[in-house]
Amino acid sequence: QKEVEQDPGPLSVPEGAIVSLNCTYSNSAFQYFMWYRQYSRKGPELLMYTYSSGNKEDGRFTAQVDKSSKYISLFIRDSQPSDSATYLCAMSFLGNQGGKLIFGQGTELSVKP
């Protein structure tokens, strides 16, 4: 079993739709949860990170963490064609693990005009 599971998609939605991206994880020691966006042949860029259960909002993006269910989500409101990319969830531990990140497989998103 992978430590982090993410549906690879691809996911295709019309412009303006609400997008829901999800990851599950098996290791309850994960404390930090991140979402990255990666355009084709580019490095990932950090969208949001959280370290507690609950919601965090930033513009059109909302990150949700449910530690009891080991489940995290990213919601994108009013999706735009420019949101078309691969979205990767990532997780890390506190303490000695430092910044070591465990990534999900990534979900390929396409927003159609």
Add this chain to the structure above:
Amino acid sequence: GAVVSQHPSWVICKSGTSVKIECRSLDFQATTMFWYRQFPKQSLMLMATSNEGSKATYEQGVEKDKFLINHASLTLSTLTVTSAHPEDSSFYICSAAALLDSYNEQFFGPGTRLTVL
């Protein structure tokens, strides 16, 4: 914002040769740098963690003699793929960590696409 560069962005080499990839943090000093490998439509897999002035820590299954990492300064780390073979063809991405709010945020480079013929 924090910028990380990689050079080259794309390299083609013959089987059996060695290739060096550079990773630089341009506007901050990175205590730690990470090297990842990503195959098409796959996730990023951590290869090694590199701290300035010390030996890199390799993940299980990564050959340290094949993937040589040097972290000579707080702004530069290099990955050398020795005796490259076609199966080493991949997208190599580095990241540089800066300590923010007790969490090491990683800033990623744009990646280097390696093709071994």
